[in-house]
Amino acid sequence: MKAKKQAVAGSLESSDAMVTIAPSEDAKVEYSIESIVIKQFGKRIRAVTEEVVAASGLEGVKVHVQDRGALECTLRARLETAIARAADRA
C-alpha cells in the first residue's frame, strides 16, 4: 500500500506524540524517532512504530515520530490515525 499524501496525527503536548507520515521515493519505510524518554523507552517506541506500520502494509513512506512521553496505547493510536489519514482512509 502506498501513501497518497502527507498526514499528521497527535500533538506535541506533554504525554502525547505527533506522528508525521510522508510519501517517499524509496520503496522501503524510513523511520526517524525523537523522544524525551529515548534513553528509557527508545527501543520500545521504535519496536511499536515498526510493528504498527508493518501491520498496515504501508510502504514507501517516511515515518517521523515526535514523542513527548506518550503511553504506548496513545502512541499506537496516533500511528494508526496517521496511517489511515496518509492512505486517505480517514
Add this chain to the structure above:
Amino acid sequence: MESILEAREARWARKLALVGAMAEERDGRNASLAAITLRMPAGLRLSGSSATAALALHADFAAMLRGREIEPAREEFRIGGDGPESCFTAFLPAEDLKRFSVEFERFHPLGALADIDVMDRGGRPLGRAELGLGARECLVCGGTAAVCCAGRAHAAEAVAERVSRIVAAFERQPMARESFIGRAALAAAVWEVSASPKPGLVTPHSSGSHRDMEYATFLASAAALGPRFAEFARLGRCSAGEPAALLPALREAGKAAERDMFAATGGVNTHKGLIFSLGLLCAAAGRLEAAGIAPAPSAIAAGAAAIAEGITSRDLARAAAPRNSAARYAAFPDDPRYAGTAGERLFRQFGVRGIRGEAEDGFPSVLNIALPALRAGLSRGLSFNDAMVDALLALCAAVEDTNVLARAGRGGLEIMRREAALAAAAGGIATPQGRAAIEKMNAALIARNISPGGCADLLALAVFLYLLDSRPSAAGARFAAVESPIFK
C-alpha cells in the same frame, strides 16, 4: 480514549491558531502561549471536581502574570473532552513564559497538579531542558515525571491518592487562613473608625473635621474592602522567592481595591492609605502562614518591609523629579496632573516619607508606639475602645502625619502633637482631666480643619497585628464595655 485523543488534537490545533493569529499582530514579535492542563489520571481529570482546582490554577496564573505586569493578550478557560484546559497568550519571549510557568508549577499549592505547556510563535514547544531547568518531578515518587508517566510506573490508585491529598490540603487550610487574615483586616478597619472619641476624625458620633464623609461612608468602604484584604493575603501565600517580587501584584490588587472603595463611597477617599499599608501587612501575613511561621507582629512588619523595600526611593524619587518635569509642577502647583499622589506631593514639600517610609522601615510607629499603648491600655483594664483612643493619642503626639501636613502644614502638625501630648499626660481617656484635654484637642483640630488620618491608619494596623497575635474573641467582647460620653 478515542475522544480524549481527538480532544487533544483539537486543542493543539486551537493553540497553533491562537499563536498564529498573534504572529499577525505587532509582527508577532515575542508572542508565546501557555496552556495549563491537569496532571492526573484521565478518570480524575474528567470528573467534575477537577474543575475547581483548574479554575483556581487559571485565576492565580492570570493574577500572577498581571502581577509581573504581563497582560495576557488572550485567556481562555474551557472544559473539553480531555478535561479542563486554560490557555494564555502573551507578547513575551517563550523562554520567559516558560520560566514563569515552571516557577508557578513549583510554588502554587496546586502547582504539582498543573501541566503547563509553553509554545513559541511558531508552535514549537519549549521544554525545561532547553532552559537548563531540571526535569518535572513525578507526583508519586519524585523521579522524572515523563519516565514514570510513559512507563505507567505507578498504579492509578497511588496517583489518585496523591492528587486528592494535594487538593484537600489546598481546599482546607490556606483558604481558612486567608479569610482569617482578611477578617482581621476588616475588623481592624471597622474597629478603628468605631473608636470614640477621636479628635478631628470620623467616629460613630462625629464627622470630625470632615464634611464629605461620615461613619456610614467608612463602614461602606470597609465592607467593600473585606474581600480585597483576603486577596492581598492570598497573593502573599502564593508568592515565592524574593519578597520584593510581590510588589507589582500587590499594586494591581491595590488599584482594584481603590476602585471598589470609590464605588462604595461615591468617590470619597476613605481608606486609600490603609489599602496600601494594611494590604502590605495582609500579604506579609499570608507569606508567613504559607511558610508555617507564627504571625507575630514583628515578623509580619518585617515581612511587609521586605516587600516594600526600595519603594521610597522609587516612588518618591519620581516625585522629586516628576515625569512631567519639576518646572511644570512649579508653574502649576495646583494642577493635579503634575502633583502625583498626596504622599509624593508632601515628600516634595516637606521631605517627609510618610506611610511609604513607615512601611519600608518595618512600621516602627505601629510596633513601638501604637501596639504597646494598645496592650498597656488593655492590661490596665481599659475597654478595647478606650485602649484604642489612648493608642491614637500616643501616635498623634509622635508621628509626622502626612494627612495633617497636607491640610494644615508644619504649624498644624505642631499643634496636634502638643495637644495630644497634653491629653496623654493628663491621663488619657481613663481620667476626667484626660477626657477634658481630648475634648479640647478635638475642638482645636476641627477649628483648623485638621484630621490625623495617618495616625488613624497606624492605629488600624496595630489593631490588625494585635488580632492576629491574640484570640480575637477575647478582645471583641469588651469593645464597647465603656461608652464614651464626650461627643454625645
